[in-house]
Amino acid sequence: MKSFAIAAALIGGALADQGAWAQCGGIGWTGGTKCVSGYSCVKSNDYYSQCLPGANTLTTSTKAVTTSGPAPTGGAGAAGKLRWLGVSESVAEFGSGTYPGTYGKDFYFPDSSTIQTLIQQGYNIFRVAFAMERIVQGSVGGALNTAYLTNLTTTINAITNAGAYAVLDPHNFGRFNGAIITSTSDFQSFWNKLATQFKSNSKVIFDTNNEYHDMDQTLVLNLNQAAINGIRAAGATSQYIFVEGNSYTGAWTWNTTNTNLAALTDPQNKIVYEMHQYLDSDGSGTSATCVSANIGVQRIVGATQWLKANGKQGVLGEFAGGANSVCQTAVTGLLDHLVQNSDVWTGALWWAAGPWWGNYIYSFEPPSGTGYSYYNSLLKTYAP
Numbered sequence: 001m002k003s004f005a006i007a008a009a010l011i012g013g014a015l016a017d018q019g020a021w022a023q024c025g026g027i028g029w030t031g032g033t034k035c036v037s038g039y040s041c042v043k044s045n046d047y048y049s050q051c052l053p054g055a056n057t058l059t060t061s062t063k064a065v066t067t068s069g070p071a072p073t074g075g076a077g078a079a080g081k082l083r084w085l086g087v088s089e090s091v092a093e094f095g096s097g098t099y100p101g102t103y104g105k106d107f108y109f110p111d112s113s114t115i116q117t118l119i120q121q122g123y124n125i126f127r128v129a130f131a132m133e134r135i136v137q138g139s140v141g142g143a144l145n146t147a148y149l150t151n152l153t154t155t156i157n158a159i160t161n162a163g164a165y166a167v168l169d170p171h172n173f174g175r176f177n178g179a180i181i182t183s184t185s186d187f188q189s190f191w192n193k194l195a196t197q198f199k200s201n202s203k204v205i206f207d208t209n210n211e212y213h214d215m216d217q218t219l220v221l222n223l224n225q226a227a228i229n230g231i232r233a234a235g236a237t238s239q240y241i242f243v244e245g246n247s248y249t250g251a252w253t254w255n256t257t258n259t260n261l262a263a264l265t266d267p268q269n270k271i272v273y274e275m276h277q278y279l280d281s282d283g284s285g286t287s288a289t290c291v292s293a294n295i296g297v298q299r300i301v302g303a304t305q306w307l308k309a310n311g312k313q314g315v316l317g318e319f320a321g322g323a324n325s326v327c328q329t330a331v332t333g334l335l336d337h338l339v340q341n342s343d344v345w346t347g348a349l350w351w352a353a354g355p356w357w358g359n360y361i362y363s364f365e366p367p368s369g370t371g372y373s374y375y376n377s378l379l380k381t382y383a384p
Ligand SMILES: *[C@@H]1O[C@H](CO)[C@@H](O)[C@H](O)[C@H]1NC(C)=O
Pocket: 103, 147, 148, 151
């Protein structure tokens, strides 16, 4: 784990070099544009450049921009901000294959106090993973399991009562007890029952399923549509619905794999296409090494084009990078790209926080998770 000491910034001349994490550029900025030793000025968006650590080789410095170009357009994105920035909360789905499993041993629930810490840092969306096998009794279309649902609801309410959005994430890969879910009517019934529980909470977001993969493409379309239909039929009409695609809902393969999902319909017109993107060589999110400093943008630019071409909204439901400067530049580029395209990108969620991640390479669990320690100062500058 790396710690960032604040370097003393004392030099002669009119402007001292900007200190660690300080602003160093952006439209309207009149202060210094040079960072102290060991830091360099990295553009976050047109309005904000920041001194980021260890980056003497990363001289993507932006000078203070004083031209008066046209004001940015795009409604919510006008200030160059995303609607949502947050974290996946992962622990209630742990103990995969051990169902129902034992509370406190196989699975647990997110820590409300560390979620509050993250909310205080500015994060406003939390995607809460859970196991379908635990929340229903016996089968996809079975009755809900009250005990697990109650505990999940406690977590969800802790998030939404604090003003943030909570995403219900059945972390099932389109499967139940390991078998691909093929009954769209059972899936619709599942979502109908679950949405009924949350229909009066407008800060809840329904995520149809985590990372469909190796499934018939039409089935993925039909399961997503069944979920939408079940949710709306429950009377949950105010909430956003996140739909996911095949191939682990990867942004980098979206434009060749999931194009049929453009046909999804929602009477409330609140569908958001959730894509995931990691920056390691196989895109699996299992290595702390990123392919290159540009890989963030490279892997999502095709998805951006798809969203624009189809008039859709997207969210990066999972992303992460290792605690090193190459990944940091790649993550910065990725987030800048989302901000620059906030007409179609609504936000992003880091993978992952949760009390059981230990020394996991991306852990965003306060106070000392590896990802939190390294990335919080950067990520929160993108919070709405
Ligand atoms: C729910 O949480 C309580 C502790 O608050 C725990 O005793 C119980 O075992 C949990 N049940 C499930 C199914 O998660």
